[in-house]
Amino acid sequence: AQTVTQSQPEMSVQEAETVTLSCTYDTSESDYYLFWYKQPPSRQMILVIRQEAYKQQNATENRFSVNFQKAAKSFSLKISDSQLGDAAMYFCAYRKIQNTDKLIFGTGTRLQVFP
Amino acid sequence: DAMVIQNPRYQVTQFGKPVTLSCSQTLNHNVMYWYQQKSSQAPKLLFHYYDKDFNNEADTPDNFQSRRPNTSFCFLDIRSPGLGDAAMYLCATSSRGMNTEAFFGQGTRLTVV
Numbered sequence: 001a002q003t004v005t006q007s008q009p010e011m012s013v014q015e016a017e018t019v020t021l022s023c024t025y026d027t028s029e030s031d032y033y034l035f036w037y038k039q040p041p042s043r044q045m046i047l048v049i050r051q052e053a054y055k056q057q058n059a060t061e062n063r064f065s066v067n068f069q070k071a072a073k074s075f076s077l078k079i080s081d082s083q084l085g086d087a088a089m090y091f092c093a094y095r096k097i098q099n100t101d102k103l104i105f106g107t108g109t110r111l112q113v114f115p
Numbered sequence: 116d117a118m119v120i121q122n123p124r125y126q127v128t129q130f131g132k133p134v135t136l137s138c139s140q141t142l143n144h145n146v147m148y149w150y151q152q153k154s155s156q157a158p159k160l161l162f163h164y165y166d167k168d169f170n171n172e173a174d175t176p177d178n179f180q181s182r183r184p185n186t187s188f189c190f191l192d193i194r195s196p197g198l199g200d201a202a203m204y205l206c207a208t209s210s211r212g213m214n215t216e217a218f219f220g221q222g223t224r225l226t227v228v
Contacts, residue, residue, distance in 0.1 A: 009155070035216070044119070045158075045205070045219040091157065103148075103207075103217055105157040 002027045004094050006106035013082045014114050020067075021077045021109045023092030029053075031097045034068065034075045039089040039108075048090070051075065053097075079111075087113045118142050121206050121220035128196050128227055136191040136223045138206030147189040148217065149181060150205040158205055164189060165211060193225075201227045 004025045013019035025034070036048040051059045051068050058066050063083075067076045079086055092106040120139045128134040138147065145166050150158040162171045164183045178200070180192040193200055203224050209217040 004157070037219075042221070044221045045207075047216045050216065102160055102163070103158075104160075107155070107157045 002029075002094055002096070002104050004092050004104050004106035006092055006109050008109045009107070010110045010112070012112040012114060013079070013086075015082055015084060017082055018078060018080045019082055019111065021079075021090050021092075021111065023075045023077070023106055025073050025075065025092070025094050025106075027073070027094065027096075029096055033095045033097065034066075035093040035095070035103070036064070036066070036075075036077045037091045037093060037105075038086075039091065040085075041088070045091070049077065082113050084113050084115065087111055119206055119208055119218050119220035121204075121223050123223060124221060126223055126225050128193075128225065130197065130227055131195045134193050134196055134225070136193075136204050136206075136225070138189045138191070138220055139187050140208045140218075141187070142208055142210075142218060143186060144208035144210045144218070145186070146209045146211050147183060148205075148207040148209075149179075149189070149191045150207065152203040152205055152222070154202075161191070196225070196227045198227050201225055 032053045034051045037045045038048045039045040049059050049061045049064050063080045065078045089108045091108045094104045122137045148163040149161045152158040161175045178194050182190045203222045205222045206220040207217040209215050
């Protein structure tokens with residue numbers, strides 16, 4: 001069975017600085033998707049960034065980028081130039097590529113951003 | 116505009132009294148999910164619909180049921196809520212296919228008294 005582990009329950013960063021959130025996963029599949037979702041307080045979860053396992057290039061979305069290490073089964077999220085609005089719970093998630101719709105989440109990392 | 120809408124945002128129910136949570140979507144997605152999220156825990160999939168096909172997770176208690184009368188609506192029924200069922204319930208939708216993301220509602224926080 002696939003599992004997703006986030007070992008940092010809480011992280012903090014100063015505004016304009018860079019922070020990295022860690023995620024590891026376990027799977028026997030060779031192709032799959034990985035996601036980072038953001039859940040602000042009292043608001044819905046939204047997709048931050050996604051990575052296809054068959055792509056070697058790390059995904060980037062503006063200030064958000066990932067470090068995908070397939071052999072190590074590691075998928076970290078880097079937030080550059082942190083903003084107060086980045087404060088939220090961040091969930092790492094895994095999904096198989098075909099014939100399944102199931103997202104498997106990690107336990108989340110609460111990110112605090114200080115001015 | 117909200118695309119996945121959950122009602123109510125907050126629900127208080129009595130121990131053992133049936134309760135229904137609702138979810139609607141304007142995205143015309145063919146997959147709808149219900150997740151249970153307890154404090155400081157990962158969202159846990161209860162079940163999902165692919166069109167009218169119901170897919171129950173093996174460890175979802177029988178106390179939880181779901182209905183999807185049409186593409187736009189999906190309901191979560193808890194037949195006899197216990198104190199352990201207090202949680203945030205998240206509805207999400209997606210369009211089956213490659214590389215598709217899930218869109219989430221704001222959730223319904225259920226309190227059992």
